[in-house]
Amino acid sequence: MDKIRFATVWLAGCSGCHMSFLDLDEFLIDLADQVEVVYSPVGCDLKHYPEAVDVCLVEGAVANEDNLELIYQVRRNTKLLISFGDCAVTANVPAMRNMLRNSAEGVLKRGYLELADANAQLPHAPGIVPELIDRVTPVHEVVPVDIFMPGCPPSADRIRATIEPLLHGQQPEMAGREMIKFG
Amino acid sequence: MAVRTLSIDGKDIAVEAGTSIMDAAKEAAVPIPKLCHLEGLTPVGACRLCLVEIEGLNKLLPACVTEVWEGMVIHTQTPKLQEYRRMAVELIFAEGNHVCSICVANGNCELQDVAIEVGMDHSRFPYRFPDRGVDLSHPLFGIDHNRCILCTRCVRVCDEVEGAHVWDVAQRGAACYIVSGLNQPWGEVDACTSCGKCVDACPTGAIFKQGSTTGEKQADADKLEFLYTAREKHQWTR
Secondary structure: OOOEEEEEEEOEOOOHHHHHHHOOOOHHHHHHHHEEEEEOOOOOOOOOOOOOEEEEEEEOEEEEHHHHHHHHHHHHHEEEEEEEOHHHHHOOHHHHHHHOOOOHHHHHHHHHHHOOOOOOOOOOOOOOOOOEEEEEEOHHHOOOOOEEEOOOOOOHHHHHHHHHHHHOOOOOOOOOHHHHOOO | OOEEEEEEOOEEEEEEOOOEHHHHHHHOOOOOOOOOOOOOOOOOOOOOOOEEEEOOOOOOEEOOOOEOOOOOEEEOOOHHHHHHHHHHHHHHHHHOOOOHHHOOOOOOOHHHHHHHHOOOOOOOOOOOOOOOOEEOOOOOEEEEHHHOOOOOHHHHHHHHHHOOOOEEEEOOHHHOEEEEOOOEOHHHOOOOOOOOHHHHHOOOOOEEEOOOOHHHOOOOHHHHHHHHHHHHHOOOOO
8 A cells, every 4th residue: 555645734833733743752753654754844855745645734824825825735735634733723823913904914014114113114025025915814714624633732642643543544533622622 | 399390311300490491400410511601690691502402492592591490301412502502612712812822711711611512623603803902900900802702700790799890791792892890991990899709700811810921920030049048058038
């Protein structure tokens, strides 16, 4: 049997979920035996999301044009998409900027003009810094999601309990404090 | 004493007339989820989590404000109720700004607990991200309206137990919020006795003790000096 093609992506989040993933410690060795890591900020050097991915953990909310482009590509090329952590599931801290009038302009003005100590100016670097979208959203508001794994970050135990059944062709049971507590 | 006999999830019980379904269920040891209900306060039926199904009735009734009647057959865990409860919790999350990861009540929050209880792994409703305020004018406590679910436990505990009636609900519908005094900053309300009952009654992190957030922690160099003196000179002096 071919190995499971496994990926992780990092959208608008702090990478804490990926750090928690690395906390899987020796299970990472078992995992490496059973999957082929085809794309990941912590496990692979490829720069472009590949075709025919079996399982992908998505960390982070959708906050800018780059996130948007990547998540559409992930959905097109992935069988099972897992919202990985509170930012992906609820939009969490990155979405707190939505309280500023739900607009990219509102948050930029607040951050770079109103709160500036000196040299107040709006950043403008087209093609270099991705444009913010007006409203930061959880992943499932943009593309369909197959499994939700809340947590800020989800503990290594929770991550393992979610992905281990998948390696054996089973669905994890996302219920109870150990699996779905937010925060 | 008039007695009413009824059945809750297949358990037959007899309770005094005038008992609420919530209290009857408690007597029958049948747990019913709740957020706005707090024993000792007048029930209001605000959160809709305690809705139950009654045979012969096609509408769901809140257990906390419905009195039992003779021969009532109550179901508390039907698939319909479970779906409605989960929906109610998702709507509460979508309505306010509930960011568990940065909340003082994280790990100690009734809203968080109830989300686990109803199996909410995400909200199917888009979040509103309302623009709400924070009032830190009281010397001891604070209120963060972002985390408020309008259960009115603070309003009732202050009025009915403390007798100070500092809190009320202003506006209507989605614009509702809790006000202190005559919509004044909390710290300026003379009626407040600073008893802290509202802090204890709050099911979320909306009303909290000041100094309990990470950002407010103050470095205290004297503690290090105390430890050093204790260890090196065996003097435990402040």
